[in-house]
Amino acid sequence: MCALDCIVIGVGGIGAAVLERLARRGLRVLGIDPLPPGHGFGSSHGATRLIRRAYFEHPDYVPLVERAYQAWADLEERLGRRLLNTCGLLQVGPDGGEVLRGVRRSAREHGLDVRDLSYDDIRAEFPAVRVPASWSGVFEPGAAYLPVEACVVGLASLAVRQGARIHLGERVCHWEATSEGVRVRTQHNTWPAARLIITAGAWAGHLLGERNVSLRVLRKPLYWFDVADGAYDAANGFPAFLFETAGGIFYGFPRIDPDGLKVAQHSGGKPVDDASNLDRTIDSEDLAEVRRFLVSHLPHAGDRVQRHSVCMYTMTADGHFIVDRHPEHPQVTFAAGLSGHGFKFSPVLAEALVDLSIDGQTELPIGFLSCNRPTLGNSRREAP
Ligand SMILES: Cc1cc2nc3c(=O)[nH]c(=O)nc-3n(C[C@H](O)[C@H](O)[C@H](O)COP(=O)(O)OP(=O)(O)OC[C@H]3O[C@@H](n4cnc5c(N)ncnc54)[C@H](O)[C@@H]3O)c2cc1C
Incomplete structure (x- = not known):
């Protein structure tokens, strides 16, 4: 035996x-x-991983996410510390895009607590966010980050x-x-x-x-940018965000600590041959794309990268x-x-x-x- x-x-x-x-x-x-x-x-x-219910990737994940929320809450009790940090999630993009279509489908099929936002709503509720007039959004108040x-x-x-x-x-x-x-x-x-x-x-x-x-393993750089004012501070109610743009999907977290505004590209990524020897230097091409995203959509963010890190996505087909x-x-x-x-x-x-x-x-x-x-x-x- x-x-x-x-x-x-x-x-x-x-x-x-x-x-x-x-x-x-x-x-x-x-x-x-x-x-x-x-x-x-x-x-x-790192310190932040998003948990969200209105799953754009597929509605079949929603029952699993619901169970995950319960399991994290249970773990909070057993560890005696907070793990689910509710911050809300703003998702924006073209109406017909993969993200909003998927988010709305999951929300509809599972009766989730999300709020549809028109272009005017986005401008009124999130004045530090810039989007084209043809876009709309969905806000999920229960989204949280896990340390x-x-x-x-x-x-x-x-x-x-x-x-x-x-x-x-x-x-x-x-x-x-x-x-x-x-x-x-x-x-x-x-x-x-x-x-x-x-x-x-x-x-x-x-x-x-x-x-x-x-x-397939992909290299995923992430950056923390300086912000001159409190426009993107969690303390001021700024949420986590995910933008579907013509140049790719970008996401990030509000400024939680002095490291700054965390932003990265969810789409794309260079293939990694050897995960044990990951190149951890700044990728100037990727950084330029993230900077372009910030200039277009989160204009209160500064240009200065205060910190960077590199992680890996392990992709299926x-x-x-x-x-x-x-x-x-x-x-x-x-x-x-x-x-x-x-x-x-x-x-x-x-x-x-x-x-x-x-x-x-x-x-x-x-x-x-x-x-x-x-x-x-x-x-x-x-x-x-
Ligand atoms: C930048 C970034 C942002 C992300 N954001 C989110 C998010 O917001 N929300 C979300 O839900 N998910 C997110 N993810 C995805 C999520 O973080 C990963 O899917 C998850 O953490 C992977 O966990 P894992 O246990 O599979 O891998 P890992 O945590 O990497 O664990 C694998 C372990 O296996 C060990 N190992 C490898 N080979 C061997 C071996 N031969 N023998 C013994 N041990 C071995 C490694 O040392 C490692 O400790 C993100 C990922 C990245 C990179």
Whole structure:
């Protein structure tokens, strides 16, 4: 019999939540990661990740977001600190664009609390925002930001408090299915376990095999700009924002601290060949695009970049997550390709992964995230 019920590869945003959930069920679990929870070299670092209900990407995410709000609120109680920082979200763009069409569809289908804004409404309510007269918007008052690093560290520490072990400083280089479950190997250790859950973010493609899951990692720079006045301050009620422009989708957070106004491009991004050697320098082309966005739409922002950072999106072909059991090894479960919008779901994806791994099924509505869906274009599906 295996000493471990489950190994989790990667203790980032999703892995920390998975470990916590497994440990809460009283299982003997081990998380492995070369870096400590909350580190800045994957996709779950910094202080802000947005959580929003009116999901433009697809209405099927809405029930999962609702559950995520509950799970974060529950975690707030258990950690004794605030995680959901309600700031509201202003989304603007052309009426027929992907964002507003999607937001309105999700809001309609799920009866969500959002407010439609005409061009005149936007001008009156958000005087520091500039949009063309042909645009409109939607305001979602319940949108919030999550302090991402604090969430990951909190989840990992709860996991450990409940009995999970976390082995740091080593990278998993190989795993194999065995008659008893799995065997997981790092540079210096080999661990057998009954089950394996892979939550390795930008590194998942290597661990899952290209034939099973095809992922593309993109480099995502973000910037904090100076603002001369308080026009974009959270303290003055300025919300998080997402603009669909002809030049791409841009988003950001109100100024929360002296770092400034955080702005980045959601669309685009240069491919990353090696996630362990990410270029962290400022990309002048990307910066020029973000500056052009600011000049056109948020004119109170200054030109000076006070801080910058680089993160990674791990994309699937259709932009939706993959949360499933491994097509060849049912004792292996994974979440991959979170496509730049997965953090808010961490506790819910953890619930789904643990259900699938331990119980073999889940009642959560995650069928649309299966690895067999045709829109993924996996080579395995095309094989004869
Ligand atoms: C700039 C940016 C903004 C974003 N904004 C939002 C947002 O507003 N809202 C939202 O919901 N989502 C957002 N996202 C997406 C979200 O942050 C990610 O989807 C999510 O954090 C990914 O979590 P993860 O656990 O998959 O990856 P990570 O947190 O990167 O964790 C993966 C872990 O696996 C470990 N690992 C890798 N390989 C191995 C190995 N071989 N052995 C052991 N361990 C390994 C890594 O060290 C890492 O700790 C954003 C992402 C970025 C980059």
